[in-house]
Amino acid sequence: MKDEAKDIDNKVRDLENSVINPSQVKGWGIDADPKNDPTYPMKKRNNGEHAGYSWERPPQQPIDIEVLHSNERPNVSATFGTSVPPSGLSGVIRREAFNFSENSYGHWLPLMLADRINMVEGIVSDLARGHVPNIFGEMGWKADWKHDRANLVTKVVIGAALGTAVFALLRNRRKSRRTENYF
Amino acid sequence: MLAMNYRGPRRVRIDHKPDPEILHPEDAVVRVTRSCICGSDLHLYNGSVPDTRVGMTFGHEVCGIVEEVGQDVEKLKVGDHVLVPFNIACGRCVFCQQELYGNCHESNSQATAVGGIYGYSHTAGGYDGGQAEYVRVPYANVGPTIIPEGMHPDDAVMLTDVVPTGYQAAEMGGIQPGDTVVVFGAGPVGIMAARCAWLFGAGRVIVIDHVEYRLEFVKNYAPAEVYNYKELDDVVVFLKQTTDWMGADVVIDAVGAEATGRAMQTLLGKKLHMVGGAATALHWAINSVKKGGIVSIVGVYGPIDTLVPIGNVVNKGLTIRGNQASVKRLLPRLIEHVQNGVLDPKALITHRIPLEEVSEAYKMFSAKLDNCIKPVLIPPSARV
Numbered sequence: 314m315k316d317e318a319k320d321i322d323n324k325v326r327d328l329e330n331s332v333i334n335p336s337q338v339k340g341w342g343i344d345a346d347p348k349n350d351p352t353y354p355m356k357k358r359n360n361g362e363h364a365g366y367s368w369e370r371p372p373q374q375p376i377d378i379e380v381l382h383s384n385e386r387p388n389v390s391a392t393f394g395t396s397v398p399p400s401g402l403s404g405v406i407r408r409e410a411f412n413f414s415e416n417s418y419g420h421w422l423p424l425m426l427a428d429r430i431n432m433v434e435g436i437v438s439d440l441a442r443g444h445v446p447n448i449f450g451e452m453g454w455k456a457d458w459k460h461d462r463a464n465l466v467t468k469v470v471i472g473a474a475l476g477t478a479v480f481a482l483l484r485n486r487r488k489s490r491r492t493e494n495y496f
Numbered sequence: 497m498l499a500m501n502y503r504g505p506r507r508v509r510i511d512h513k514p515d516p517e518i519l520h521p522e523d524a525v526v527r528v529t530r531s532c533i534c535g536s537d538l539h540l541y542n543g544s545v546p547d548t549r550v551g552m553t554f555g556h557e558v559c560g561i562v563e564e565v566g567q568d569v570e571k572l573k574v575g576d577h578v579l580v581p582f583n584i585a586c587g588r589c590v591f592c593q594q595e596l597y598g599n600c601h602e603s604n605s606q607a608t609a610v611g612g613i614y615g616y617s618h619t620a621g622g623y624d625g626g627q628a629e630y631v632r633v634p635y636a637n638v639g640p641t642i643i644p645e646g647m648h649p650d651d652a653v654m655l656t657d658v659v660p661t662g663y664q665a666a667e668m669g670g671i672q673p674g675d676t677v678v679v680f681g682a683g684p685v686g687i688m689a690a691r692c693a694w695l696f697g698a699g700r701v702i703v704i705d706h707v708e709y710r711l712e713f714v715k716n717y718a719p720a721e722v723y724n725y726k727e728l729d730d731v732v733v734f735l736k737q738t739t740d741w742m743g744a745d746v747v748i749d750a751v752g753a754e755a756t757g758r759a760m761q762t763l764l765g766k767k768l769h770m771v772g773g774a775a776t777a778l779h780w781a782i783n784s785v786k787k788g789g790i791v792s793i794v795g796v797y798g799p800i801d802t803l804v805p806i807g808n809v810v811n812k813g814l815t816i817r818g819n820q821a822s823v824k825r826l827l828p829r830l831i832e833h834v835q836n837g838v839l840d841p842k843a844l845i846t847h848r849i850p851l852e853e854v855s856e857a858y859k860m861f862s863a864k865l866d867n868c869i870k871p872v873l874i875p876p877s878a879r880v
Contacts, residue, residue, distance in 0.1 A: 351815060351817065354667065355595070355596065355664070355667075355668065355817075355819055355822060355825075356594045356595065356596055357593075357594045357595045358594060359590075359593060359594055361590040361593055361594065362590045362591075364590075366601075367590075368588055368589050368590055368593070369588060370588070370589075370602060371520075371522065371586050371588055371602055371635070372520065372521055372522070372568075374519055374520040374634075375519070380605055380606075380622075381605070381606055381618070382605035382606060383605065383606055383607050383608050385608040386601075386605070386608050388605075389605045390601070390602045390603055390604055390605045390612070390621075391520075391586060391602040391603075392519075392520050392522075392523075392584070392586070392602065392603055392612070392634040392635065393603075393604070393605050393606075393612075393621060393622060393623075394612070394618070394621045394622030394623030394624065395519065395622065395623075395624075396549065396551070396552045396553070396615075396618070396622045396623060396624045397549035397550070397551045397552055397618070397622070399549075403549075407547065411606075415607055415608060415609055415799065418800070421546045421798075421799055421800045422800075424546035424547045424619075425546050425769060427547070428543060428546065428547065428548055428549070429504075429543075431504075431549055431550045432503070432504030432505070432507075432550055434550065435503050435504060435550035435551070436503075446503065446507075446509075447509075448507060450509065450855055451503055451507040451508060451509045451855050452506055452507055452855065452859065453508075453855040453856045453857075453858055453859025453860070454859070455853075455855070455856045455859075456855075456856035456857075456859040456860045456863070456865055457859060457863070457865070459856075459866075460860065460865035460866045461863065461865050
């Protein structure tokens with residue numbers, strides 16, 4: 314226990330030692346050129362960020378829903394969206410993803426997976442409410458019909474042909490398996 | 497209210513959702529009169545942006561009429577006609593104080609790399625967007641701008657994103673008088689970037705795309721030299737050749753994640769979603785700009801890695817600049833340009849579509865049907 318405390322003391326000391334007063338460094342600032350700023354004119358530089366996260370924050374929007382926040386910041390932003398709070402299996406995955414930083418695949422890839430699961434959850438939720446989603450309508454096939462009919466018809470014909478071929482193949486296999494069993 | 501409702505990749509529909517409410521003292525609720533579909537909405541539509549949740553309403557290019565204001569809103573009143581920049585900005589954080597309104601630190605909890613954006617996934621804050629009858633507008637003292645007397649709402653709505661993003665693309669290029677500027681992408685932002693390149697003194701503007709009707713449009717609108725990359729053996733060699741084997745001074749990537757043209761990029765970026773988008777345009781930009789040149793990126797990419805020839809950036813001594821447009825910073829100048837007739841943004845709008853037909857509108861825009869360049873959704877109350 315004593316050793317641990319000593320370790321922490323040493324680490325703090327190291328950190329303090331790393332803070333160097335620039336004005337005491339030989340040659341500090343002698344070639345500084347404020348005009349050499351590739352962020353101009355996007356950024357009206359005031360160097361406020363040198364003071365860290367120190368501005369007077371706007372009032373906080375009441376956090377009365379679940380808001381996930383990046384672990385690269387200490388808090389929930391003063392305002393946030395309330396569009397779709399995490400829920401279901403996709404929500405569980407999203408919560409886990411937020412244990413990883415934006416710097417990690419562990420953050421983004423599970424979020425993509427959650428999005429795909431969420432799509433299935435959406436269909437289930439529609440059906441549970443007694444609403445059968447019009448998937449072709451949602452995909453805007455009316456626009457295809459109006460402006461790109463030949464392509465749409467080709468897609469439908471190819472899809473139908475492939476579907477029929479797969480169906481026939483499966484049926485034949487099942488039939489031959491049943492025949493094998495019989496003998 | 498009626499609102500667009502995302503149901504999964506390439507599936508959206510119109511639905512009834514609860515009206516938005518004031519959730520913060522600086523909020524306003526705006527009744528939408530115009531709402532565009534942006535090229536970057538197609539990244540959401542195609543399922544490329546992580547944390548795009550089923551049930552969300554998209555739409556970050558909005559203008560409308562203030563319907564309700566929170567108790568601390570001083571700059572707007574009920575009945576004001578406003579255009580709403582796509583960035584949600586607090587106006588107080590150190591980034592907003594430096595006019596980096598696209599990089600606000602108090603509008604998005606869910607990612608530090610991007611500020612809040614209306615209707616642009618939970619990665620950009622989880623705000624419902626304006627492809628609806630009403631939209632909640634946070635920090636109403638900062639972003640929303642009263643539409644000047646006499647300005648057409650079609651021009652106003654284009655000032656929320658397309659015009660500032662195209663303008664900033666040219667601005668970030670650091671264009672010097674006489675420079676050759678190449679723009680990859682003849683979508684609305686690429687068209688506007690090509691138009692604005694002249695305002696900074698470009699000597700030559702070249703636009704590259706593969707969609708003929710868009711090339712034809714920008715050829716006359718910007719104006720610009722236009723080339724279909726599908727008709728070129730190698731677009732980079734062509735650009736070198738046409739610039740006396742030097743390369744362009746400035747190259748603008750106005751394409752982003754949905755690029756076509758390189759099989760590997762398309763497979764990894766668009767089909768498998770293994771990288772943050774098909775970075776074909778950026779790849780070409782890096783290779784076709786001259787040594788010491790500038791690449792300006794306004795095309796939108798996902799948050800994970802993208803494949804670009806970064807070694808060439810070092811070896812050629814390039815400067816790469818990018819950002820979400822700082823709409824509020826640019827608006828005074830751009831409003832002036834529209835009012836003086838220097839810019840004519842509404843000319844890009846090819847389709848005015850009832851909000852109720854949002855599924856068809858997305859399909860039309862994403863598949864580039866009926867020579868669509870820019871579709872605008874109009875809610876029922878604004879059609880009266």
